[in-house]
Amino acid sequence: MNFKIPFAGRQHEYSDEEIEVVVNAMKFSVPLTQGSNLKLFQNEFCDYVNCRHAFGVSNATAALEMAAQLLLINEGDEVIIPSHTYTSSAYPFLKQGAKIVWADIDLQTRVVNAETIKKCITKNTKAIVVVHLYGFGADMEEILDLATENDLILIEDVAQALGGELNSKKLGTFGHLGVFSFHSHKNISTLGEGGMLITDDENFAKVIPLLRHNGHCDFEFSRDQYWLPAMGNVDMPTLHNSYLWPNNYCLGEVECALGTKMLQRIDAINSEKRRRAIHFINELSNYPELQFHVEDSPRHAYHLLVAMVTDIDRDDFIKSMSNDYGIQCVVQYYPLDRYDLYKKADQGKSNCPKTDLFFDNMVSFPFQHSLAMAELDYILEATKKVVEKLR
Amino acid sequence: MNFKIPFAGRQHEYSDEEIEVVVNAMKFSVPLTQGSNLKLFQNEFCDYVNCRHAFGVSNATAALEMAAQLLLINEGDEVIIPSHTYTSSAYPFLKQGAKIVWADIDLQTRVVNAETIKKCITKNTKAIVVVHLYGFGADMEEILDLATENDLILIEDVAQALGGELNSKKLGTFGHLGVFSFHSHKNISTLGEGGMLITDDENFAKVIPLLRHNGHCDFEFSRDQYWLPAMGNVDMPTLHNSYLWPNNYCLGEVECALGTKMLQRIDAINSEKRRRAIHFINELSNYPELQFHVEDSPRHAYHLLVAMVTDIDRDDFIKSMSNDYGIQCVVQYYPLDRYDLYKKADQGKSNCPKTDLFFDNMVSFPFQHSLAMAELDYILEATKKVVEKLR
Numbered sequence: 001m002n003f004k005i006p007f008a009g010r011q012h013e014y015s016d017e018e019i020e021v022v023v024n025a026m027k028f029s030v031p032l033t034q035g036s037n038l039k040l041f042q043n044e045f046c047d048y049v050n051c052r053h054a055f056g057v058s059n060a061t062a063a064l065e066m067a068a069q070l071l072l073i074n075e076g077d078e079v080i081i082p083s084h085t086y087t088s089s090a091y092p093f094l095k096q097g098a099k100i101v102w103a104d105i106d107l108q109t110r111v112v113n114a115e116t117i118k119k120c121i122t123k124n125t126k127a128i129v130v131v132h133l134y135g136f137g138a139d140m141e142e143i144l145d146l147a148t149e150n151d152l153i154l155i156e157d158v159a160q161a162l163g164g165e166l167n168s169k170k171l172g173t174f175g176h177l178g179v180f181s182f183h184s185h186k187n188i189s190t191l192g193e194g195g196m197l198i199t200d201d202e203n204f205a206k207v208i209p210l211l212r213h214n215g216h217c218d219f220e221f222s223r224d225q226y227w228l229p230a231m232g233n234v235d236m237p238t239l240h241n242s243y244l245w246p247n248n249y250c251l252g253e254v255e256c257a258l259g260t261k262m263l264q265r266i267d268a269i270n271s272e273k274r275r276r277a278i279h280f281i282n283e284l285s286n287y288p289e290l291q292f293h294v295e296d297s298p299r300h301a302y303h304l305l306v307a308m309v310t311d312i313d314r315d316d317f318i319k320s321m322s323n324d325y326g327i328q329c330v331v332q333y334y335p336l337d338r339y340d341l342y343k344k345a346d347q348g349k350s351n352c353p354k355t356d357l358f359f360d361n362m363v364s365f366p367f368q369h370s371l372a373m374a375e376l377d378y379i380l381e382a383t384k385k386v387v388e389k390l391r
Numbered sequence: 392m393n394f395k396i397p398f399a400g401r402q403h404e405y406s407d408e409e410i411e412v413v414v415n416a417m418k419f420s421v422p423l424t425q426g427s428n429l430k431l432f433q434n435e436f437c438d439y440v441n442c443r444h445a446f447g448v449s450n451a452t453a454a455l456e457m458a459a460q461l462l463l464i465n466e467g468d469e470v471i472i473p474s475h476t477y478t479s480s481a482y483p484f485l486k487q488g489a490k491i492v493w494a495d496i497d498l499q500t501r502v503v504n505a506e507t508i509k510k511c512i513t514k515n516t517k518a519i520v521v522v523h524l525y526g527f528g529a530d531m532e533e534i535l536d537l538a539t540e541n542d543l544i545l546i547e548d549v550a551q552a553l554g555g556e557l558n559s560k561k562l563g564t565f566g567h568l569g570v571f572s573f574h575s576h577k578n579i580s581t582l583g584e585g586g587m588l589i590t591d592d593e594n595f596a597k598v599i600p601l602l603r604h605n606g607h608c609d610f611e612f613s614r615d616q617y618w619l620p621a622m623g624n625v626d627m628p629t630l631h632n633s634y635l636w637p638n639n640y641c642l643g644e645v646e647c648a649l650g651t652k653m654l655q656r657i658d659a660i661n662s663e664k665r666r667r668a669i670h671f672i673n674e675l676s677n678y679p680e681l682q683f684h685v686e687d688s689p690r691h692a693y694h695l696l697v698a699m700v701t702d703i704d705r706d707d708f709i710k711s712m713s714n715d716y717g718i719q720c721v722v723q724y725y726p727l728d729r730y731d732l733y734k735k736a737d738q739g740k741s742n743c744p745k746t747d748l749f750f751d752n753m754v755s756f757p758f759q760h761s762l763a764m765a766e767l768d769y770i771l772e773a774t775k776k777v778v779e780k781l782r
Binding site for chain 2: 035228252334
């Protein structure tokens with residue numbers, strides 16, 4: 001079906017300046033990968049979020065795969081993860097042999113909190129993955145306390161919330177590892193794919209470059225001649241005497257140059273999306289059938305605009321928006337335990353009633369940054385009419 | 392040290408038309424990943440090499456990682472791989488639990504052949520990885536016969552030889568799986584990173600999309616409403632009843648648009664590089680201290696220009712080229728068994744005397760496509776003078 005307003009196929013338009021950065025990088029970057037643009041992007045990213053180490057990678061899943069490797073999972077170890085998230089937040093940990101314990105969300109914020117996580121902690125818990133879903137920052141201070149008390153590694157999946165803050169501290173910098181995405185649908189994108197892994201932990205920071213780039217490193221001895229015994233060494237990434245396998249998760253120089261440039265615009269994009277979201281929500285204040293999460297502060301990047309539908313039928317709402325107005329609303333994020341992959345991995349059971357309730361009654365509106373105000377107004381008016389019809 | 396002529400930091404310059412393709416893709420691609428440009432690139436690639444299925448991926452290592460997964464390695468299984476290659480040709484197979492048996496090269500062609508591979512076959516052999524190193528196509532017909540006789544899966548690593556042919560058949564299409572690279576240093580590059588995995592095997596082709604993109608697939612049942620029960624399924628990639636873990640190895644739309652465009656130029660680049668290589672080699676015909684592999688046919692893409700040094704000291708040659716003329720010659724490829732990673736993985740022993748002899752006496756000249764003819768002439772003249780000095 002052809003929609004008048006499809007759900008976000010991409011998030012934003014590139015400015016002329018951003019296009020120029022790409023053209024210049026194509027002309028002048030030597031080499032085209034693992035060069036000075038990567039270093040600059042990583043440095044600027046560190047400055048922006050205020051962290052010690054940042055590693056540009058091919059996508060956020062790659063960052064999560066490395067985070068999962070860094071946990072040094074042993075048989076029986078458990079990792080607490082929300083079931084209400086994208087699949088990449090979870091399967092890398094299964095791959096490393098962990099058992100996942102699914103944490104429920106708070107029905108109002110739609111993300112996990114210290115209370116729902118605490119219920120999942122056992123003597124086997126190794127780590128917690130918090131996802132700042134939809135762009136909203138979870139209660140990281142309380143969750144960090146919980147992690148510290150229980151000696152757990154804390155990973156923040158900030159794929160949807162780059163630039164978000166909690167008490168003036170950037171999301172991603174509370175945990176031991178922070179994961180960011182520059183995928184097509186995210187608030188900034190490095191040409192469709194891209195990600196970043198950050199940490200303040202020096203042991204992690206030492207091993208990540210080898211994990212990312214095929215185990216490449218310098219020889220440990222000094223060399224008089226640059227080619228002897230070879231151009232460089234390839235070694236086993238090693239953490240606390242455990243060997244990890246390397247990967248190739250490199251991000252190209254052109255993408256890094258663009259990422260550096262787009263960092264200048266993330267605050268403006270987030271502010272504008274938040275302003276639009278609050279406007280949209282306020283306009284629907286007399287439509288209590290749609291329950292939004294209102295947070296008019298930098299704690300919410302409003303990457304996506306979602307509501308829980310009550311009193312009217314959710315599916316009728318989506319159907320009418322689609323059939324009568326050509327607007328493609330979607331549902332997300334399918335509780336992971338319901339997917340065939342997780343069932344086959346023996347992770348098909350959860351105790352997350354709020355996740356189930358929310359997902360089965362939620363709607364996500366088209367909300368890409370590139371939508372014109374007129375399109376947003378059209379969605380708003382259609383929404384009102386559909387709710388009125390279904391009352 | 393600053394070199395007057397550094398070793399290839401990137402391979403080629405982008406043309407104005409290629410830059411325009413990127414700019415247009417930035418402006419008009421919706422979405423920015425996993426869209427129509429990927430499909431077009433894959434289709435055009437299939438047409439170019441003449442294969443049934445092609446899958447664009449984030450890099451050639453990712454393609455090799457998936458190839459290794461598709462082998463369904465069991466404990467004790469062996470994979471035959473040249474030790475004279477880049478590390479990505481090998482470690483993905485270790486990751487899947489295989490034992491590597493290192494195959495030696497032919498001293499003249501610098502790649503493996505049916506004879507060196509045959510010596511490595513045991514009752515535990517599961518697969519053969521052939522690397523068309525430096526751009527030269529190995530004896531694929533004989534090697535395929537060997538694989539067929541012994542019921543082995545044959546993988547071609549064509550990272551350095553896109554466009555190369557053997558008896559009018561493109562390299563990469565002889566084996567069950569073919570791997571290509573569009574890395575910064577390769578004859579064409581999709582902005583620094585990128586790769587392709589090809590196959591004619593329908594079972595492989597069915598599972599690769601899930602392996603590549605987080606297990607995403609359609610639901611197996613028909614749906615009246617596009618959002619029920621969710622936007623799509625996530626399932627376990629399954630081959631011959633074995634579960635494989637998914638990955639995220641996606642290549643962005645802008646990169647795919649550029650790759651499609653650059654396919655139009657690969658033959659011209661290869662021809663020009665081959666013409667230059669033959670010229671370089673002919674000019675040095677009175678310098679038998681440098682033994683080149685001469686192949687003036689599409690069987691050699693001359694991705695790199697390498698020679699074995701005899702009678703004079705190899706290290707003195709490189710030192711003089713560097714110190715006296717500012718030309719950065721390098722050595723490659725360090726026999727993998729010598730790297731710390733392979734030693735630690737219990738793969739530190741090989742029986743590859745020709746590989747050892749070649750590596751310890753080889754030199755690789757700067758040979759990127761973007762070198763000016765004047766620069767190539769400068770390298771040529773310097774080479775002559777250095778050899779004469781060292782005689």
